[in-house]
Amino acid sequence: MIIKELKAGKNKDVPLKIYFDFRGEDVGRYWTGNISAELPGAKPVEAHVGxxxxxxxxxxxxxxxxxLLKLPKIPNEYEKILKKEKAKGYKCKEVAFLITEDEAKEIRQIVEKKIEETEKKAEEYFSKRxxxxxxxxxxxxxxxVADFDAPKEFRETKxxxxxQEHWEKILKRIDRLYEIAEKTDITxxxxxxLFSDSNCWGRVSLNHPAVKRTVEEYEKELEEKKRKREEAERKREERELEAIEEAKRTGKPVYFEVxxxxxxxxxxQVKMFCPEFLDDFGELGLITIWKVAYPDGTIREKAVPSY
Known part of the structure; x- marks a missing residue:
């Protein structure tokens, strides 16, 4: 998909087409990947804005x-011939055309939007897989775990x-997984x-009864872990409120949690975390970091040496 057409070259007379080509690369302030470039006489190749x-x-x-027979004739203000052979066995020409900051920003914004759209489409696709x-x-x-049927660009997404991570956690819980897997010819x-007689991948139905049972068990475990986290957070908040109330009532700091x-x-370690104790270095012993509630209602951490 063409996202931008530019006039490049020293005289701005070389048509340069920019395509969105998702490869799962990040987009930064000074670097934009996930694009391909096309010049007259050549097929689109991977490119980036820098x-x-x-x-x-x-x-x-x-x-x-x-x-790209015409390339040496194209006025180009920033290029060089590569003397070494590339991985595919052919010599290449590194070509970089200068563009404006506005053009770079426009390309970055378009690519960011396309990446977001691709991620959403991939999420929908895998949710139904x-x-x-x-x-x-x-x-x-x-x-x-893999999906060799998914579009190539989807396999580059987050x-x-x-x-993959989700189903690896679930499927590795199933004993003798090969028994419910269909052998493929994919290597x-x-x-x-997975199979003792071949190096092939297996295909598993995610609707298989054994898989569904494991999903139910896994989801119950996640729910229980969530419940325990919420309970621990509730108790922590209660301890903080009690410590603050005590500090306000007594007018003194309350040390309530290590x-x-x-x-x-x-x-x-002392220099990095407790520089205020450097003058007493050698006489500190084990330093304990406490959570302390103060009469003004704040909670701060305080380092307390044992000596």
Whole structure:
């Protein structure tokens, strides 16, 4: 999908087309990936927008020399021939056209929006997915989950990573997983020992009764952990309120919770966390970090040496 067409080159007479090409890359203030660039006589190749203190904003890409016969004739203010062979076995020309800051910002904004749209589409896709591909690493015996049917750009999203992590946590709980998996003809560099007689990945229905039972158990555990966290938070808040009330009533600080310790014989720790004690270094012992409630209603942490 073309997101921008520019006139590049020293004389601004070279048509340069910019495509959105999602590769799961982050977008920063001075760097924008997830794009491809196309020049006359060449197919679109991976590109990025960047910035340098010397040249300003630019779009850079690597074009195969053999596939871009017109390139050496294009006026270009920032380019060089690469002398080494690339991974695919052809020589390339690194090309970077200067662009304006406004053009760079526009491309970044468009790419950010497209990334957001792609993530949302991927989330919807994986939320409805009822099949997963599984493999077990021969060296680590770790379970791996994949979706080889998903569109390539979806497999680069954060949503895909979350989907994989979710189902890996669930499916690894099932004993003899290979018994409910259908053997496929898909092989990858992963040394896969899911099936004893092949290196193939398996396909599992996420609606299988064994999977559904495991999902129910997993969700109950999550709910119980959530309940315990909320209960612990409620008790913590109660302790803080009680300590504040006591401090206000007595007019004195109330030490009510230990949150950590510092080795008073470790100079670097004291310097980093308790520099106020450096004059007494060597006579501190174990330093206890307390939560303290004060009469003014505030709660602060205070370091207390044992000596």
């Amino acid at each position: 910035h340098s203190s010397k040249h300003g904003w630019y779009i850079k890409a690597y074009f195969p020399i053999d596939g 009822d099949v997963a591909y599984i493999g077990i690493g021969g060296d680590t015996h770790q379970l791996y 949503a895909y990573g979350k989907w 990858t560099p992963l040394y896969n020992v 949150v950590g310790y510092i080795d008073g014989d470790d100079y670097n």
